[in-house]
Amino acid sequence: MNLARRIQNRLKLYPKVSRVIKRNRFSYNEIEKKSIVSLLNNAEYTINTIIGFRGRPEFHASIIESFHNAFKYYQNKHPDNKHTFCLTFVEHSRETTSREKLQGQVNYLWTPGNIVDQYSRSFAYNFGVKYSNKAKYYLLHDLDILVKENFFEELFNNLGSHKCMQPYGKKRVLYMSKELSEKVLKKEVDYNTFSENTPGVSPPKILGSKGGSILVEHDLYYKIGGFDPEIFWGYATEDQFFWEKLLIVNGDVPFADNPPIDMFHMWHPLTIASNPFLGAMNHYFKEFKTMPQIRKLKIIELQHNSFTANS
Secondary structure, eight states, rough: OOHHHHHHHHTTTTTTHHHHHHHHHHOOOHHHSSSSHHHHHOOOEEEEEEEEEEGGGGGGGHHHHHHHHHHHHHHHOOTTTOOOEEEEEEESSSSSSTTHBBBTEEEEEEEEOOOSSSSSSSHHHHHHHHHHHOEEEEEOTTTTTEEOOHHHHHHHHHTOOOEEBBBTTTTOOEEEEEEEEHHHHTTTOOOOGGGGTTTTEEEOSOOOOOEEEEEEHHHHHHTTTOOOOOOOOOOOSSHHHHHHHHHHHOOOOOOTTTBBOOOOOOOOOOGGGGTTTTHHHHHHHHHHHHHHHHHHHHHHHHHHHHTTTTT
């Protein structure tokens, strides 16, 4: 049997994307009844930074401090501005392992999740958007990426009238070595002084990242149906799928290059090999990219209806 036939037979194992979405559909409201939603208040904000996570408690204090310092820096520099910020942690896990540590410092949401036991960033982000504070923009951000204290200052300089943005410059997040990450966590060095030329800091091998952090206006997030937990969990291509939907509906996803914003990824062991379904998920993403535009819009409408049901 030739290679093309073997590949064709293998792809027959996978149902179509639309069938997967319908088969794995769930009720957010039913899951919310089993979850914990502890908000600091019920206010609406300019930016709600939402961090989905499971475990990695060693990063919690640093990322909270990183964003709180950025909030304070902007507000101290612009005392008369009307922009407001909040920070939301969404723990997608079997147990509320971080509740005692986080509750009272940030908005804390705990949820057992949807269709699988594996951690799903897609689900955590969607759950955070639906059940934490409403905001003009949502910043969907990874737990292991630090921002400088001038982050919001530079973000608003970049944002203008854009409805979404990859909020870092030069199409990359900068990576810190294991040794430098440990020093940052111990507060032996100040990452606010770092640049891509700092020893122990390096860009990724391939530029054009689609993950790590993305800013999306409230209405646009709902219009594209949010992330896609019916398809993606564990280590997966959910960021690329989300980006593709933004391009289809919004037409553009700019990077923050004026001025370029630096973010710093803290070292941790790789998790890429831990998802046995990654091959199928990559297939669904490729299938979506090759669909005619009208079919892509139908998939987005399907996800929009699912995400907004009972909102």
